[in-house]
Amino acid sequence: MVHSSTVEVDVAVIGAGQAGLSAAYHLQRRGLAPGTGFVVLDANDGPGGAWRHRWDSLTLGSAHGIHDLPRFPLGTPDPREPASSVVSRYYGAYEQEFGLQVQRPVRALSVTEAGTDRLLVATDHGSWLARAVINATGTWDKPHWPRYPGQESFSGTQLHTRDFTNAGDFAGRRVLVVGGGTSAVQFLLQLHDAGAGTVWSTRRPPEFTRTPFDAEWGRDVEQQVSERTRAGLPPLSVVAATKLPLTTQYRQGIDAGVLVSRGPLARFTRTGVVFADGSTAELDTVLWATGFRASLDHLAPLRLRGPGGGIRMDGPQVEGRPQLFLVGYGESSSTLGATRAGRAAATAALELLTGSLRPDPAC
Numbered sequence: 462m463v464h465s466s467t468v469e470v471d472v473a474v475i476g477a478g479q480a481g482l483s484a485a486y487h488l489q490r491r492g493l494a495p496g497t498g499f500v501v502l503d504a505n506d507g508p509g510g511a512w513r514h515r516w517d518s519l520t521l522g523s524a525h526g527i528h529d530l531p532r533f534p535l536g537t538p539d540p541r542e543p544a545s546s547v548v549s550r551y552y553g554a555y556e557q558e559f560g561l562q563v564q565r566p567v568r569a570l571s572v573t574e575a576g577t578d579r580l581l582v583a584t585d586h587g588s589w590l591a592r593a594v595i596n597a598t599g600t601w602d603k604p605h606w607p608r609y610p611g612q613e614s615f616s617g618t619q620l621h622t623r624d625f626t627n628a629g630d631f632a633g634r635r636v637l638v639v640g641g642g643t644s645a646v647q648f649l650l651q652l653h654d655a656g657a658g659t660v661w662s663t664r665r666p667p668e669f670t671r672t673p674f675d676a677e678w679g680r681d682v683e684q685q686v687s688e689r690t691r692a693g694l695p696p697l698s699v700v701a702a703t704k705l706p707l708t709t710q711y712r713q714g715i716d717a718g719v720l721v722s723r724g725p726l727a728r729f730t731r732t733g734v735v736f737a738d739g740s741t742a743e744l745d746t747v748l749w750a751t752g753f754r755a756s757l758d759h760l761a762p763l764r765l766r767g768p769g770g771g772i773r774m775d776g777p778q779v780e781g782r783p784q785l786f787l788v789g790y791g792e793s794s795s796t797l798g799a800t801r802a803g804r805a806a807a808t809a810a811l812e813l814l815t816g817s818l819r820p821d822p823a824c
Contacts, residue, residue, distance in 0.1 A: 467581075467588040470500050472810050475572075475582065475759075476597035477503035477563045478510025479530065480789035482552060483803025484595045485561045486531045491811055495562040500589055502582070504568040504602075508556055509549030511601035516625050517543045518651055528800050530555050569598070569759040572785075580784055593810040595777075595786045596760065597803070600753035607639070607751055611729035619747045622648075628655035631746060636660070637734060639726065640750030641667055646705060646720060648750055653719045660742045662734070663722040669711065670704040755790050777806040783813055 472488055474481050481501060488499045495501070505513060521527070522540030527548055529535050533555050538547045556563050567586045575581040575590060582589045604621040612619075622644050628651035638648050641663040652659050705711065714720035725737045733743040757765075757772075765772045765779060773780040777788050786806035789799045 467590055468500070469590045470498065471591065471814055472499040472593045472595060472807075473580075473582045473589045473591035474499060474501045474595045474597060475569045476510070476599060476789070477501050477505070477508065477552070477556070477561075477565070478512075478597060478599050478789060478799070479528070480599075480799035480803045480806075481510075481595070481597035482530055482555055482561065483800045484597060484786075484788060484807045485563075485803075486555075486559055487804045487807035488811070489559060489561070491807070493811070495560055500591075501561055501563045502567040502569060502584060502589070503563050503565040504598075506566050507549065508553035508563070509545065510552065511599050512548035512552075513545050514601060514623065515543070515545045516627065517545065518628060519544050519647070521547050527551070530800065531804070533558060571759050571762050572596075573762045578784070591784075592814055593784045593786070595788060595803075595806045595810060596757070596790075597788045597799075598756045598759075599789050600756055602756040603754040603758075604749075605751050605754055606749055609726050609728055609734075611731075614731050615729045615733075615744075615747070616731050617733075617745045617747065619749065621749045621751070623753075625748065628652045628657070632656040634658070634745040635743060636746045636748055637662060637742060637744050638748045638750055639663075640752065641665065641705075641722075642750060642752060643705060645750035646711060646714070648748055649719055650710065650714050652748075653714075653717075659719060660744070661720065661722045662724065662726050662736065664725045666724075667720070667722055668704040669707040669715075671707050755787075757787075757790075760785075776809070777802045778809055786810060 471493055474484050474488070481503070485495070485499065485501045489495055493499045507513065520541050521538055521544045527535055527544070535551055567584045569582055569584050571583045572594060573581050573583070578592060580591050580594045582591060582594060601623065604623050606621060625648065628648070631652055632655050635658045636652050637660045638645050638652070639662045645661070649659050649661055711720060723736050723740065723742070727735045727737045730741070733741055735741050763782065763785070765782065767773055772787065774787065777786045779785045779787060786809065788802040788806045
């Protein structure tokens, strides 16, 4: 269901991924009615957030992990099932269970000030006038494509993580994977197994760690990212904050020479690349596993970015913009962090609207 005219609500939530659904749940639980007290707007055709777009070979067993949404355990689905299917089904069931009435497909075009105490969310299907906005648009719509000399003259194909579908499509081809994160490592292993000739390029030597990815590790990572966003700096990439887990599979890949980086790129030629050390590689394809940036173009009218290039944050709240909350941004970009940030943003938004905190019925 999509509205076509301006609708007034207390809170507009933009995005129905992990963070947006968590925020919506807590807004409802503390007294706001879906559709009237708050609205959830999502650009996708169906539930699942960015996960619905992931390639089928990314199974739940190989993904970083999906944290439970509030009061609705994921359970133990088949780890061999594509994560896109698992998460889309899970998020859809969550929306139905709690009657969140997500409006889709609705793409936010701009958020502007509308007086002293309102923000106007303009979309491709009408507008919503809100007293607070919780932005949960993630990163999937903003793939990062680095630029190098000669790149336009390369005669092979180039694609980004978001364009990848199946490693079998590259059998017999010479493929350069660029990027130092988990996606790059998984692509290299899958491509090698599918019969592609692989080459790996990273700007810095890959950093593998034996540190257990437990709750204490998660808090340390969030603290690192939080320090940057509080200072108004762009968030770190995931791998810069987490490093790569030295799993048995990755150890085998290193020993086999698949997970060994040739170092940074210097430039492209018509048929390949030149690395910073002067060595070369002839290629058919370049796969840019170079990550994403926060999808915040619709917030540009608010001029949020500071001199440091980032948005100065105080938890989930934008500093100096008490009506605006960013969740799934910075320290809350993991599924666990996103769930917590959704609750924090909903709590702070309700406090802003009422002047006092509405009690959580679960407490």
